[in-house]
Amino acid sequence: MITLDQVELRHVKVPTKAPFRTSFGTLPDKETVLVTAWSDGLAGYGESVAMPLPFYSEETCETVWYLLKTFAIPQLLGHALQHPDEVSRRLGWIRRNAMAISALEGAVWDLYARAQGCSLASLLGATRREIEVGVSIGIEPTVDRVLANVERFLAEGYRKIKIKIEPGFDLEPIRAIRERFGSEVPLMADANSAYTLDHLPVFKEIDAYRLLMIEQPLAHDDIVDHAKLQRELATPICLDESIHSAEDARKAIELGSCRTINIKIGRVGGLTRAKAIHDLCARHGVPVWCGGMLELGIGRAHNIAIASLPNFSIAGDTSASSRSFERDIVTPEIAFTRPGLLAVPTGPGIGYEINPDRLETFTLRKETFRSS
Ligand code: OSB
Numbered sequence: 001m002i003t004l005d006q007v008e009l010r011h012v013k014v015p016t017k018a019p020f021r022t023s024f025g026t027l028p029d030k031e032t033v034l035v036t037a038w039s040d041g042l043a044g045y046g047e048s049v050a051m052p053l054p055f056y057s058e059e060t061c062e063t064v065w066y067l068l069k070t071f072a073i074p075q076l077l078g079h080a081l082q083h084p085d086e087v088s089r090r091l092g093w094i095r096r097n098a099m100a101i102s103a104l105e106g107a108v109w110d111l112y113a114r115a116q117g118c119s120l121a122s123l124l125g126a127t128r129r130e131i132e133v134g135v136s137i138g139i140e141p142t143v144d145r146v147l148a149n150v151e152r153f154l155a156e157g158y159r160k161i162k163i164k165i166e167p168g169f170d171l172e173p174i175r176a177i178r179e180r181f182g183s184e185v186p187l188m189a190d191a192n193s194a195y196t197l198d199h200l201p202v203f204k205e206i207d208a209y210r211l212l213m214i215e216q217p218l219a220h221d222d223i224v225d226h227a228k229l230q231r232e233l234a235t236p237i238c239l240d241e242s243i244h245s246a247e248d249a250r251k252a253i254e255l256g257s258c259r260t261i262n263i264k265i266g267r268v269g270g271l272t273r274a275k276a277i278h279d280l281c282a283r284h285g286v287p288v289w290c291g292g293m294l295e296l297g298i299g300r301a302h303n304i305a306i307a308s309l310p311n312f313s314i315a316g317d318t319s320a321s322s323r324s325f326e327r328d329i330v331t332p333e334i335a336f337t338r339p340g341l342l343a344v345p346t347g348p349g350i351g352y353e354i355n356p357d358r359l360e361t362f363t364l365r366k367e368t369f370r371s372s
């Protein structure tokens with residue numbers, strides 16, 4: 001049992017190697033909210049995946065801060081928890097705000113695992129000792145620059161290449177990658193909702209390139225048109241933005257809207273809910289994979305833990321620290337054990353510690369809340 005006696009919020013901004021462009025907008029530096037939760041002198045860490053602007057979902061760094069400070073933290077401080085699953089239940093009355101809930105819930109999972117002296121992965125039900133890793137490549141001003149990135153990441157051993165696409169920047173990069181690197185490269189495309197059913201002819205052409213999947217081609221809140229599109233394509237559709245819960249997943253599977261799901265802990269409101277989606281998909285024979293939101297080491301560590309579950313059978317977007325950062329906030333930094341493979345940590349909690357000096361350097365503001 002643990003009782004939270006202190007929670008700290010930190011708004012951080014960390015320089016990235018390069019801006020990351022998607023169809024919804026450009027992400028310059030990494031800016032987000034970190035959560036530390038304490039019980040009896042032991043700390044656990046969580047990371048929000050909210051960004052400064054609400055263009056992936058409605059949440060932002062500011063809404064995460066507000067929601068946590070005003071509603072979620074006061075409900076957990078001083079409250080005894082038998083298990084981290086209770087966080088999601090106790091905060092279940094809060095509609096949406098998944099990224100806020102997830103950041104706090106993740107800190108509690110890490111704290112609880114550390115208090116038990118076991119790894120977060122084993123607590124979640126890990127069956128893998130290492131996970132295969134893919135990489136997500138942003139939209140670039142030229143196809144050549146995409147090719148240069150593909151070359152770099154294949155050389156580093158990444159097991160899956162995902163490129164961001166948008167209308168007007170889709171067939172060309174896909175064709176160029178296939179021509180240069182061959183048809184065997186595990187390749188997929190992520191549209192972040194930039195298309196409609198009117199683009200069917202483009203998808204028919206993309207279909208010929210035998211991608212692993214096309215991620216979230218249509219509207220962020222749609223599962224009906226995705227089902228229509230899936231019926232027209234041989235390429236599997238993967239849903240990202242459209243899936244917020246196990247119920248969303250059940251409906252999408254029933255409708256035939258997708259053949260795989262990108263599970264992001266932050267998008268679905270935490271590890272308990274992410275695991276529920278994983279379990280539901282497993283029961284339906286639908287493989288899943290772990291998405292990413294260009295997290296810092298804390299968030300990546302949570303991703304690695306969940307990706308160790310059995311039905312995470314496709315390489316995820318759980319890149320190493322070096323993909324985005326010169327300096328990450330965790331020690332050790334997240335690095336391959338062998339090309340394209342990350343070891344699932346066996347140490348307590350998320351299995352990484354925080355570098356306090358770096359954390360301080362990157363902090364824009366912080367606030368501590370204590371149980372009275
Ligand atoms: O759609 O998967 C996405 C990054 C920010 C917002 C949305 C997405 C992404 C990525 C990056 O694709 C994946 C990563 O963390 O490396």
Ligand code: MG
Binds near residue numbers: 240241262291
């Ligand atoms: Mg996506």
